Amino acid sequence: MSSPLPPAVRTPDRAGSIATVLQDNILSGHYGPGERLPSEADLCAHFKVSRPTLREALGRLTARGLIASKRGAGGGAFVTRPSAEAASQQVAALVGQSLRTEGNAHRPFLTEARIQMQLGCAELAVLRRTDISDLRAEIDLQSDFAIDDAGFAASIRRMNLALAAASGNQAMTMLTQGLIDAEFSLPPAHGFPTRVRARYLSYHVRLANSIAAGRADEARAALIELWGYENDLVSGAVDAAPQVEKPPKMRDLRLPPVQRLTPRPTSTEDE
Numbered sequence: 038m039s040s041p042l043p044p045a046v047r048t049p050d051r052a053g054s055i056a057t058v059l060q061d062n063i064l065s066g067h068y069g070p071g072e073r074l075p076s077e078a079d080l081c082a083h084f085k086v087s088r089p090t091l092r093e094a095l096g097r098l099t100a101r102g103l104i105a106s107k108r109g110a111g112g113g114a115f116v117t118r119p120s121a122e123a124a125s126q127q128v129a130a131l132v133g134q135s136l137r138t139e140g141n142a143h144r145p146f147l148t149e150a151r152i153q154m155q156l157g158c159a160e161l162a163v164l165r166r167t168d169i170s171d172l173r174a175e176i177d178l179q180s181d182f183a184i185d186d187a188g189f190a191a192s193i194r195r196m197n198l199a200l201a202a203a204s205g206n207q208a209m210t211m212l213t214q215g216l217i218d219a220e221f222s223l224p225p226a227h228g229f230p231t232r233v234r235a236r237y238l239s240y241h242v243r244l245a246n247s248i249a250a251g252r253a254d255e256a257r258a259a260l261i262e263l264w265g266y267e268n269d270l271v272s273g274a275v276d277a278a279p280q281v282e283k284p285p286k287m288r289d290l291r292l293p294p295v296q297r298l299t300p301r302p303t304s305t306e307d308e
Contacts, residue, residue: 051086055094063103063116070118144271147220152264154213158204159256162248171199172245179238186229194221196241227270236266
């Protein structure tokens with residue numbers, strides 16, 4: 038038996054409002070994974086909208102990874118079990134909606150939240166001695182100052198995602214990725230001239246070296262200093278920042294080999 042229908046909505050963007058109502062019901066567990074939503078006819082009658090409007094709303098839920106449609110007998114719109122990527126996209130959408138203001142006014146809040154999550158990710162990466170080859174690849178790319186600003190910004194985003202993945206914690210990875218996607222969906226707050234790239238690269242090299250060497254305190258320090266520098270960039274105070282020499286490429290760094298932790302055997306009680 039289908040679950041009761043959610044409350045009807047009456048707003049100008051009917052498709053968006055319907056999608057929000059159904060999304061809230063899915064995320065709250067009103068409609069569980071694998072459960073079929075009410076039929077299109079029932080939803081159209083309930084929300085008092087045309088079939089094209091309803092299908093637009095369902096299309097938005099499909100794009101967010103919350104439902105999937107099945108054709109034929111027994112078909113319809115079914116609630117999915119979101120993947121890690123879909124869950125991250127949902128976090129980004131919810132954060133963006135709740136902090137939506139003009140311009141980049143909420144960027145500092147997103148950056149602050151992202152850095153706080155990354156501090157934990159870096160500590161876990163040190164603890165678990167995870168592979169940081171993805172971090173190394175992005176640092177090597179960033180050391181090529183010939184790439185354009187869009188390429189450099191994309192590399193920063195990928196490096197942030199790689200740090201989250203290095204934590205080995207799927208929940209933290211999803212949340213951090215959602216914050217990163219929300220932050221990087223905003224218009225660029227600044228460009229990446231050579232001096233700015235050198236500063237970013239110096240922090241990234243310190244971060245990677247610290248993780249590889251097992252020094253969590255130094256990894257935290259690099260992230261916190263990077264946070265301060267990003268705030269200076271957004272506020273326009275970056276001109277007061279000291280110049281730095283171009284840091285070495287990743288291939289010139291002497292990083293210790295990655296050591297993987299082996300799971301501790303599960304103890305069993307004597308019978």
